[in-house]
Amino acid sequence: MTIDPHRPVHVVFATPWEAVSRNRDTGEEDRTWWSFPDHVADGDTVITVVDAREPAIIDVSVLRMDSDDDWDLAPAGPHLFEAIAVAAIEKRVGFPFSIDPRTLHRTEGAAVLKAVDTESKSPTPWYDVANACSGADRMDTTREGRLWGCTACGKDWEGGFGPRYQQHVSAGWPFDAEDEPVVVCPSCHDILHQPLGPTFDELMFSHRPACPRCNARRTYKRLMGMPPGPPPYGTISGGCVVTGEDDRFLCGICDHGW
Numbered sequence: 064m065t066i067d068p069h070r071p072v073h074v075v076f077a078t079p080w081e082a083v084s085r086n087r088d089t090g091e092e093d094r095t096w097w098s099f100p101d102h103v104a105d106g107d108t109v110i111t112v113v114d115a116r117e118p119a120i121i122d123v124s125v126l127r128m129d130s131d132d133d134w135d136l137a138p139a140g141p142h143l144f145e146a147i148a149v150a151a152i153e154k155r156v157g158f159p160f161s162i163d164p165r166t167l168h169r170t171e172g173a174a175v176l177k178a179v180d181t182e183s184k185s186p187t188p189w190y191d192v193a194n195a196c197s198g199a200d201r202m203d204t205t206r207e208g209r210l211w212g213c214t215a216c217g218k219d220w221e222g223g224f225g226p227r228y229q230q231h232v233s234a235g236w237p238f239d240a241e242d243e244p245v246v247v248c249p250s251c252h253d254i255l256h257q258p259l260g261p262t263f264d265e266l267m268f269s270h271r272p273a274c275p276r277c278n279a280r281r282t283y284k285r286l287m288g289m290p291p292g293p294p295p296y297g298t299i300s301g302g303c304v305v306t307g308e309d310d311r312f313l314c315g316i317c318d319h320g321w
């Protein structure tokens with residue numbers, strides 16, 4: 064399916080974004096809501112947007128429509144392997160692009176489609192667009208990184224070369240009220256800023272062993288002895304008396320320690 068450059072370009076909002084992105088692969092029952100602007104027609108171009116970790120474009124397609132109830136989106140234009148942050152599109156086109164359902168002005172539509180095409184081939188790094196972590200500076204990342212390694216993947220980089228640690232604005236970003244800055248390696252930081260990427264907890268717990276009793280993946284590290292500083296997010300201080308047989312992990316679901 065190819066886009067007809069003479070047809071109107073619509074911004075169509077889909078929610079919840081988790082269902083949109085999963086349905087595309089698994090074909091599970093569609094529980095997605097789509098919000099179209101008024102006056103759409105068969106053959107029009109549709110830019111599908113979601114409100115994920117941050118507003119993002121997930122697809123460009125052609126609307127196939129027999130009636131108001133019988134429609135489909137046929138993939139068209141560049142195939143987007145990764146969602147494109149709306150902020151990256153705004154930076155390229157030079158005007159604001161909201162995720163409200165609407166029909167774009169002709170020149171706007173052409174500019175956005177061109178920007179999507181360029182982004183699909185050479186994505187703008189997340190740190191080149193304004194976001195919550197730009198200029199975040201609330202802790203000594205070098206010291207924290209040397210002490211604990213990356214809070215998300217736990218890697219402590221023994222040997223001569225380590226990453227230059229970065230501060231991620233909050234373990235709860237962008238959904239939870241939890242506002243605790245965390246120190247991460249550049250690789251984890253990239254993952255955390257993918258528009259459809261994991262939450263901080265999902266990423267951190269995915270790097271830890273599952274609970275041997277309940278199989279949950281919500282494992283906290285336990286730190287025995289006197290820590291050299293406040294333990295990082297996801298690590299619990301276990302007390303000052305080291306017996307040599309203390310549990311190293313604690314399950315956040317069933318409280319099992321091992």
Ligand SMILES: [Zn+2]
Nearest residue numbers: 213216248251
């Ligand atoms: Zn990491």
Ligand SMILES: [Zn+2]
Nearest residue numbers: 196230231232
């Ligand atoms: Zn960040």
Ligand SMILES: [Zn+2]
Nearest residue numbers: 274277314317
């Ligand atoms: Zn458990």
